[in-house]
Amino acid sequence: MSDNVAFDIVIVGGATVGSLLACSLAQQDLRIALIEPHYPAQVLDDAPTELRVSAISPYSQEALENIGAWHLLPENRISPYEFMHVWDGTGDGKIHFSAADMGIPCLGHIIENTLVQSALHQRVKSFNNINVFSTSLNSYTVDEDEVSVLLDNDVTLSAKLIIGADGVRSKVRELAGIDLRVNPYFQKGLVAVVETDLPHQDTAWQRFLPTGPLAFLPLANGTCSIVWTLPSDQADYYLKMSEEDFNRRLTEALGNKLGSVRVKSQRAAFPLSGRQAESIVQKRVALVGDAAHTIHPLAGQGVNLGIKDALGLVSVLTDVVPQALGDYDVLRRYERSRRGENLLTEKTMEGFKLLFGNTFSPIQILRNTGLNMVDQLDPVKHSLMRHAMGL
Template sequence: MSEMDLDFDLIVVGGGMVGAAFARALSGQGYAIALIEPREPQRQWPAGEIDLRVSALSRASQRMLQRLDAWDRILVLGASPYRQMHVWDAVGGGQIHFDSLDVGESDLGHIVENRAIQLALWEELEAAEDIRLMCPAAISDMERTRDGWSLLLTDGRALQTPLLVGADGRDSLVRELAGIATEGWEYGQKAIVANVRTERWHQETAWQRFLPTGPLALLPLADGRCSIVWSADDARAAQLLAMDEDAFSAELTDSFESRLGRLALDGPRAAVPLRLQHAKQYVQPGLALIGDAAHAIHPLAGQGVNLGFLDAAELAEALTLARSSGRSPAGLWTLRHYERARRGDNLAMLYAMDGFKRLFGQDREPLAGLRGLGLRITDRLLPLKRLFMDRALGLGDGLPPLARPSTGR
């Protein structure tokens, strides 16, 4: 096999959290795997520095990362458990409170920097003899062949594979070159992310206040700071980003009703445009999309990467089942098994979050009053709250093996 014409059983395009997790899940199963990623993961950072990009990992994601031998390293790099969640409505007045103790759990999940998750997974990939990390590298073109796919890299190398997996984000080039259309819409909102210091302790609680212009979330960090995700309509986001640090901190404190005292911006701010996006199909013969390449979701419930990890786990399981039954891992039977398992659940979550966004974005009566009443009733219905918490903890039925609890519940 020449350096200019490389053959692999499986090529993953995109080595972020989801793509790296999927490649790690297939390691040791007899595949020759290539992973293509434009940027090396960040290897080190100053002590006490918190990245702007964090994820709220569910228990299902945690179990998957444990089984991929990445969780212990993530704990070393830094993971912040949150034990409670408090949500309230700025207009309707309702609120709901979740406590891990109510379901006999030590926490509801962990807040982890994205770079820590990616680095822990990459270190596992670097130790795997059956995975070739091609980084920095990027594809420039691809075409279907009789035996699968031919990829051309920007440096001139050509790669061949029967099975191509696109994990290259919501602006996926793999999806575009494969001719897979998407449906959805822009929200006209931006998510402003930053880190803040709080006057009072965050109580290891994830806080979220629904404002008419978008939800404001504070996620607790182990050192006492919080990571914020402030989703705001474009005009409001432009105002917030134009403020100096003191003015932004004062506006943030006021928008959060001073629940934790004064909030002080600690470092830079960044903003990401928000959209709902869903691929009209996840698979073609010899091709599958996972993570944000398949779906992009509003961040108000922090489900984006958790959905992506479930995609990776389900596709890995579909390939394992295919091999055990003598079917082709690249065949449509195999790939549609994955698509059937994930597309409906992802679509339901996308539209549920869209519904919450639209519901809480209305400040007119009587809707605001009914919304507040609904929150108060839900807060008092313990079985309904338990269903919400079970979902967040990954205790429900139908999870792929990598994400399931070790013992039945």
């Protein structure tokens, strides 16, 4: 590839959101550069279950189907879940969601992140109007007519628009000088794969504890992927704890719901913060996914929101002449279409976190009563679930 290659759009970051965006844009007649140092993602058939998994909503499933990536996911490693059971660890409040009650086959699928990326990368390869550069963004400058992009391998590209799909520490966002509003939760999400005495029953289990929620997500091979939100120092302590002690604490934390629990993988913990970029567009620059926002993982919505960003941007760019792709007015339409939902989801997650972290007994009683009331009200319950499913 020679220097100074011209494209319509440069996408920086080719994990789930960036790759899905590239495939969706490639369905239009656009020349796309995708910059991703970890391309292509590959998972061996017999590779152990990855620690990072996501609950992929039906909305995101449809997006993956529309670009031909869904059927590339190995059936024996994707886990549809039919039920979700949420309960309060300090009382008798509970809420149970059932796909059958809503007349749908499942509420979503639990899938390893790398499997989704690998399926997307296979699709990326099939588009001859996507050029992948397996390197990192170094810098870029924006002028009246175009954006000039320098890659770490010294290749320079030009385009009408640069899109940052480069995650939490987005360089696209940093170089644009866009501030990030950060709300540190002082918590970490501890993740691991575990085996349970009782079967997971195709159910996503979530127990709210004063220290944070504990989720058991059902995997296709009968094990569960856990996301255990804990104060940061406690998470660090639990990472180092012997397996025996960890298993005992984890079994207790889930209230013995699935019998004894045994960890079957390494343990890892990710610091959690709510983040919102002050703006998600500038002239010739747009942000999507974690580059634009991160939220608490308690409702498993992060990547699903990112996919909605990607499709929101595609719909705004559809039918725009290539010269106008980076116009501020065009990009503002994307920003207006996404800001409301992204902020609302962030605030809702923070509200849940505060509500369930509260040990003041009147709040506990109200919370438990409220959960049980909602559990009895199918229309309210179904509407909550439809929202979470992106429908």
